Amino acid sequence: MTYTVQEVAKKMGLTTYTVRYYHDHGLLPYVKRDENNNRVFDDVDLEWVHLITCLRQTGMPLESIKHYFDLVIEGESTVPERYQIMLAQQQRTLDEISELNHHLETINKKVAHYADVLINAKPDTYEPSNIAATSDSEPDMVTKA
Amino acid sequence: MTYTVQEVAKKMGLTTYTVRYYHDHGLLPYVKRDENNNRVFDDVDLEWVHLITCLRQTGMPLESIKHYFDLVIEGESTVPERYQIMLAQQQRTLDEISELNHHLETINKKVAHYADVLINAKPDTYEPSNIAATSDSEPDMVTKA
DNA sequence: GCCTTGCCTTAGAGTGGGTATAAGGGGTTA
DNA sequence: TAACCCCTTATACCCACTCTAAGGCAAGGC
Numbered sequence: 149m150t151y152t153v154q155e156v157a158k159k160m161g162l163t164t165y166t167v168r169y170y171h172d173h174g175l176l177p178y179v180k181r182d183e184n185n186n187r188v189f190d191d192v193d194l195e196w197v198h199l200i201t202c203l204r205q206t207g208m209p210l211e212s213i214k215h216y217f218d219l220v221i222e223g224e225s226t227v228p229e230r231y232q233i234m235l236a237q238q239q240r241t242l243d244e245i246s247e248l249n250h251h252l253e254t255i256n257k258k259v260a261h262y263a264d265v266l267i268n269a270k271p272d273t274y275e276p277s278n279i280a281a282t283s284d285s286e287p288d289m290v291t292k293a
Numbered sequence: 294m295t296y297t298v299q300e301v302a303k304k305m306g307l308t309t310y311t312v313r314y315y316h317d318h319g320l321l322p323y324v325k326r327d328e329n330n331n332r333v334f335d336d337v338d339l340e341w342v343h344l345i346t347c348l349r350q351t352g353m354p355l356e357s358i359k360h361y362f363d364l365v366i367e368g369e370s371t372v373p374e375r376y377q378i379m380l381a382q383q384q385r386t387l388d389e390i391s392e393l394n395h396h397l398e399t400i401n402k403k404v405a406h407y408a409d410v411l412i413n414a415k416p417d418t419y420e421p422s423n424i425a426a427t428s429d430s431e432p433d434m435v436t437k438a
Numbered sequence: 439g440c441c442t443t444g445c446c447t448t449a450g451a452g453t454g455g456g457t458a459t460a461a462g463g464g465g466t467t468a
Numbered sequence: 469t470a471a472c473c474c475c476t477t478a479t480a481c482c483c484a485c486t487c488t489a490a491g492g493c494a495a496g497g498c
Contacts, residue, residue: 154445165486168447173484184493186446202396210484224410231407238404241397245390251347252386259383262376265369299474309475310457318455329464331475355455 151189160197167197175200175214177221206241296334305342312342320345320359322366351386 157164171179171187176196180188189197196217203213216233219226302309316324316332321341325333334342341362348358361378364371 152445163486164446166484169485172448184446186493199399202399204484206393206396206400227407227410231404231411234400234403234407238397238400241393241400245393245397248351248386248390248393251351252383252390254344254347255351255379255383255386258379259376262372262379265372266376297474308457311455313476314456329475331464349455 149191151194153187153189156189156194156197159194160201162197162201170197170200170210173210173214175210175217177217203237206237207244208237208240294336296339298332298334301334301339301342304339305346307342307346315342315345315355318355318359320355320362322362348382351382352389353382353385 151159153164153167156162157167160167168187170176176189176193178196179193180190182188200210200213203216204210208216212233216230219230219233296304298309298312301307302312305312313332315321321334321338323335323341324338325335327333345355345358348361349355353361357378361375364375364378
């Protein structure tokens with residue numbers, strides 16, 4: 149099974165620009181060309197694209213992904229370095245998730261606060277007393293002198 | 294309590310470049326200047342920086358953050374729109390976390406695979422039989438003709 | 439036979455969000 | 469009076485896309 153740039157992009161949730169960008173930057177070393185010089189991808193190429201997506205979205209720069217791919221191509225002897233790279237990536241991802249969970253709490257509070265303001269506001273449509281009642285410690289309630 | 298650019302940067306885990314960048318782009322509308330034209334931040338400004346960081350790291354573009362801040366400044370009447378913005382941001386963050394967890398699984402498998410290769414390789418230091426034994430379906434084991 | 443459509447190509451410019459450098463000013467310490 | 473450190477503005481650079489321009493090739497319709 150082979151695919152065009154466009155099919156790969158659609159399948160992997162990327163733009164055609166991005167797929168070509170990866171190829172042009174040496175991250176898809178096995179992609180072939182047809183008689184019209186069009187890129188021809190197969191299922192293995194798709195797996196590489198998937199791995200790029202995974203590593204990119206967990207914060208690895210393209211240059212590091214390229215380095216890792218070079219190690220994979222180099223063969224078995226590079227497994228120790230590849231192991232260290234993946235361990236680091238695992239930790240980075242765990243950190244990122246925990247940070248996002250922390251930020252999510254902040255956002256949850258905002259949502260709850262606004263929901264509260266909206267419910268309390270409904271009967272009286274922004275009475276001064278209600279405005280005063282909502283002036284808690286939320287940053288957006290502090291409208292500075 | 295007031296702070297210099299540098300103190301704010303350190304306190305919030307940003308660079309001075311970034312703090313000035315935010316200020317220059319109108320995201321810190323209340324920051325003052327001293328007699329030498331130096332930026333002077335107070336605790337409320339710090340809360341704004343914190344909120345920028347939270348929204349940025351959960352994927353909101355600076356322009357949208359600015360829009361949200363404009364709504365906050367505009368006052369109580371904008372609460373419905375602010376509520377919608379925060380709801381969207383909440384959902385985006387939940388999606389992002391779930392995606393990261395998915396990617397984490399892929400990375401976990403890599404780590405487990407490499408750990409396995411390393412443990413099996415140790416007694417015999419890359420014997421051909423062990424190399425063959427590890428040729429499972431991992432993408433990086435498919436080294437194409 | 440040619441024209442539209444629709445995909446592909448390359449080269450190069452633009453964007454977002456920083457990150458850094460250059461060139462210079464102000465104020466404290468020694 | 470010089471060293472040091474922080475500040476300023478303006479400008480350039482970086483990554484990872486993202487898009488535009490200009491054009492090639494092939495299939496289908498008139």
